[in-house]
Every structure is written in C-alpha cells, then in structure tokens.
Amino acid sequence: MDEQTPSERLRDNATEIASLLVTGFWLAALLTGQSWWLGALIVGYVVVVPIVSLLFGDSETERDWWDDLWDSNVVVGTTDEMDDEPDEVSETPLETLRRRYAAGELTDEQFERKLERLLETETLEDAEERVARERLREREL
Known part of the structure; x- marks a missing residue:
C-alpha cells in the first residue's frame, strides 16, 4: 500500500x-x-x-461520477404504461461497478471509493427498488 x-x-x-x-x-x-x-x-x-x-478536487472522480450518472447501463429499465411489466431490466449500479472492476476499468482505489459513495447514497427508496428488482429476477428464473 x-x-x-x-x-x-x-x-x-x-x-x-x-x-x-x-x-x-x-x-x-x-x-x-x-x-x-x-x-x-x-x-x-x-x-x-x-x-x-x-x-x-479529484477531477478523475468527478469525471467517473458524471460518466456513471449518464451511462445508459446504470439506468433502471422503463415500464410500459399499459402494463406493469418492465420492458428492460438493466444492471444495478452495484452490478455495473463490479463488472467494470472485473474488466479492469477501475483501479482498487477507484472501486473502493465508488463503492463507499454508492453505499452512502443509497436511500430507503433505492433499497426497496433494488429488492423489488431482485424479487422480479428470481421470479423470472
């Protein structure tokens, strides 16, 4: 270290x-x-x-934050107004972070910083939404 x-x-x-x-x-x-x-x-x-x-400030962290914010992979799938079934279920921010780390796009320090920020900013609504998505995925399997 x-x-x-x-x-x-x-x-x-x-x-x-x-x-x-x-x-x-x-x-x-x-x-x-x-x-x-x-x-x-x-x-x-x-x-x-x-x-x-x-x-x-750390310009690399700011750039990564903005990239993550606007990255289409982070956006949760939309819902059709006619039914309540999601048209697309994309990966969660945590899954995106893990995938980018595994692919070597992030250093250990960047991964840890982003993981801390993600865990700090998760609200109750975010947690409920994540649990609902996980249950939906389990039903599909």
Whole structure:
C-alpha cells in the first residue's frame, strides 16, 4: 500500500477539511453569540467549499461520477404504461461497478471509493427498488 505524505493527504482531503473548518468557524460564532454566524455559514458553504473543491478536487472522480450518472447501463429499465411489466431490466449500479472492476476499468482505489459513495447514497427508496428488482429476477428464473 502506498504511504502518502501529510501534504498529499491534505491535498486529497482538502474539500473535507475545508468543510470541517467552515463548520467549526460558523458553529463557534453561533455558540459565542456572534451575529454574523449565518453569513459565515452561507459564505462558507456557497463560496469557500466549492472553490476548494474546484481547486483541489479529484477531477478523475468527478469525471467517473458524471460518466456513471449518464451511462445508459446504470439506468433502471422503463415500464410500459399499459402494463406493469418492465420492458428492460438493466444492471444495478452495484452490478455495473463490479463488472467494470472485473474488466479492469477501475483501479482498487477507484472501486473502493465508488463503492463507499454508492453505499452512502443509497436511500430507503433505492433499497426497496433494488429488492423489488431482485424479487422480479428470481421470479423470472
């Protein structure tokens, strides 16, 4: 495993660190009774954090995210309005991620990052939809 220097880790986590500092700054202002805490919150999250993300963000991760978002393989099959049967059942985002990793399109680090993001962003509705798709597939078999 590659050992990163503190400056490399700082650069890799600049957006997260900026978010933490902005949060600490406005929260300290709020708790000490400063009247400008709301302005600090708004400026911090609307200006400072996005600028830090643009300057130090991982462009490869952003590019991969956008590619995944617009990739037709990620889109769940559509439903015909006349019946409730799906016309097409495509692979789930997790299946796409596994396939791309197995095909060598993603490094170990990219796979782990995308897997963490996928698991963090799965909502209750997403989980229910995934379970429904899995049940439908089981019925088809």
